[in-house]
Amino acid sequence: MKKFDVIVIGTGSGAFVARKCAEAGKKTCIIDNLPFGGTCALRGCIPKKILTGIANVLFLNEQLQRHGIKNSSSGSWKDLMKFKKTFTDPVPQKRETALEKVGIVTYNGRAHFLSDNTLQVNDDILYADKFVIAVGSKPARLSIPGEEFLSDSTDFLQMKELPGKLIFVGGGFIAFEFAFIAASFGAKVIILQRGNRPLKNFDTDIVKHLVKAAESRGIKVVLNTEVKSILKRSSDIMIKADSGGKELRFTGQIAVHAAGRSPDIEDLALEKINVATGKNGIKVNKYMQSVTNPNVYSCGDANDSGLPLTPVGSMEAVNLVENLLNGNNTEIEYGNIPSNVFSIPPLAKVGLTEDEAKKKKLKFVTVYKDTTGWYSSKRLNEKVSAFKILIEKKTDLILGAHLLGYNADEIINIFALAMNNGIKAGELRKTIFTYPTNASDISSMLKVN
Numbered sequence: 001m002k003k004f005d006v007i008v009i010g011t012g013s014g015a016f017v018a019r020k021c022a023e024a025g026k027k028t029c030i031i032d033n034l035p036f037g038g039t040c041a042l043r044g045c046i047p048k049k050i051l052t053g054i055a056n057v058l059f060l061n062e063q064l065q066r067h068g069i070k071n072s073s074s075g076s077w078k079d080l081m082k083f084k085k086t087f088t089d090p091v092p093q094k095r096e097t098a099l100e101k102v103g104i105v106t107y108n109g110r111a112h113f114l115s116d117n118t119l120q121v122n123d124d125i126l127y128a129d130k131f132v133i134a135v136g137s138k139p140a141r142l143s144i145p146g147e148e149f150l151s152d153s154t155d156f157l158q159m160k161e162l163p164g165k166l167i168f169v170g171g172g173f174i175a176f177e178f179a180f181i182a183a184s185f186g187a188k189v190i191i192l193q194r195g196n197r198p199l200k201n202f203d204t205d206i207v208k209h210l211v212k213a214a215e216s217r218g219i220k221v222v223l224n225t226e227v228k229s230i231l232k233r234s235s236d237i238m239i240k241a242d243s244g245g246k247e248l249r250f251t252g253q254i255a256v257h258a259a260g261r262s263p264d265i266e267d268l269a270l271e272k273i274n275v276a277t278g279k280n281g282i283k284v285n286k287y288m289q290s291v292t293n294p295n296v297y298s299c300g301d302a303n304d305s306g307l308p309l310t311p312v313g314s315m316e317a318v319n320l321v322e323n324l325l326n327g328n329n330t331e332i333e334y335g336n337i338p339s340n341v342f343s344i345p346p347l348a349k350v351g352l353t354e355d356e357a358k359k360k361k362l363k364f365v366t367v368y369k370d371t372t373g374w375y376s377s378k379r380l381n382e383k384v385s386a387f388k389i390l391i392e393k394k395t396d397l398i399l400g401a402h403l404l405g406y407n408a409d410e411i412i413n414i415f416a417l418a419m420n421n422g423i424k425a426g427e428l429r430k431t432i433f434t435y436p437t438n439a440s441d442i443s444s445m446l447k448v449n
Contacts, residue, residue, distance in 0.1 A: 012038020014134030170259025171198025
């Protein structure tokens with residue numbers, strides 16, 4: 001049996017924890033059943049944003065035809081994949097080498113707990129005083145006949161050729177981000193959403209504008225349609241779905257799972273070390289420590305604490321390693337966390353939606369406008385853009401900000417900064433931003449009357 005002070009499972013945010021433990025003199029081991037680097041760097045936000053960036057250029061070229069752009073552009077999926085690989089391919093070896101350089105023992109394999117303080121990876125039995133579980137997430141199980149025929153986001157990001165017709169099962173982040181990418185390269189795209197609205201964690205009105213943008217790009221968004229079965233045929237995939245009691249059928253060359261993700265912890269045998277879990281992952285306290293086993297910590301998408309976002313996982317890793325090495329003395333404070341859907345145009349939010357604010361019975365003013373007529377949209381011939389800001393009446397504090405339009409993914413950070421530092425709407429409105437920029441629109445967004 002090989003003995004360690006700390007064993008970390010997962011090489012995304014977990015790599016930071018392992019490195020800090022090793023630097024503090026702890027005998028440390030790290031395990032991953034996938035290439036080292038984690039979801040974000042290899043199979044998530046980094047490669048996705050590369051694809052989105054090129055797709056945005058193609059769409060901009062199209063919408064500025066006869067407005068200064070003379071020749072149309074066409075995309076090369078093959079060249080795009082080659083470009084993406086310049087970012088992703090070097091990561092696993094660099095990450096593994098960096099970890100080994102500071103004395104960390106590395107394993108590539110799936111870990112399974114055997115008993116308190118003991119796990120198995122491949123043929124080795126490992127012992128540790130402390131464990132950190134940072135395994136990330138995987139596509140949620142849908143319990144639909146034929147779901148094994150669904151591709152996932154990893155498959156999409158590694159396709160050598162883009163199919164001519166794609167179906168996305170589910171209407172979340174993955175569906176809208178990848179749908180715009182595929183559409184920009186000429187593919188026909190269908191999004192099947194079980195409920196009456198997609199992107200349920202975003203503001204209802206602003207999402208309607210995004211659906212309009214999708215449909216203007218030829219993306220078909222089908223609501224109130226529940227997928228019942230998936231059939232793999234010789235040259236395509238057929239999906240049978242139910243819409244109000246009526247059977248509908250959809251065919252495409254591939255169908256992509258876009259109906260949410262769940263923590264990748266099912267087969268770790270956590271019950272053998274008394275680690276309690278819930279629907280959203282390992283149950284942890286404010287120190288990122290398991291509520292039922294003080295020798296186990298967890299960060300990132302594997303736990304039930306913060307939002308499943310890369311910067312949240314990074315913050316949790318910093319908090320976790322401080323508490324693991326020095327005793328539980330630092331509680332995590334998330335504040336108001338901004339999030340983006342990297343669609344075209346991007347959708348962004350921070351704080352409460354209007355529905356959430358009403359449920360809390362808060363008294364607030366809503367400023368909601370379609371901004372396609374504003375200069376910042378017209379200069380790019382953008383057909384869809386809007387915003388909604390919630391301002392508390394008594395305090396003049398911003399309760400929520402919801403943006404759709406060019407640079408919304410950047411401008412939302414200004415609202416997050418204001419909200420996390422108690423900057424009132426009136427104070428932010430008086431701020432002079434460089435002009436003309438998207439940030440200079442903020443003062444107009446905060447005009448109540």
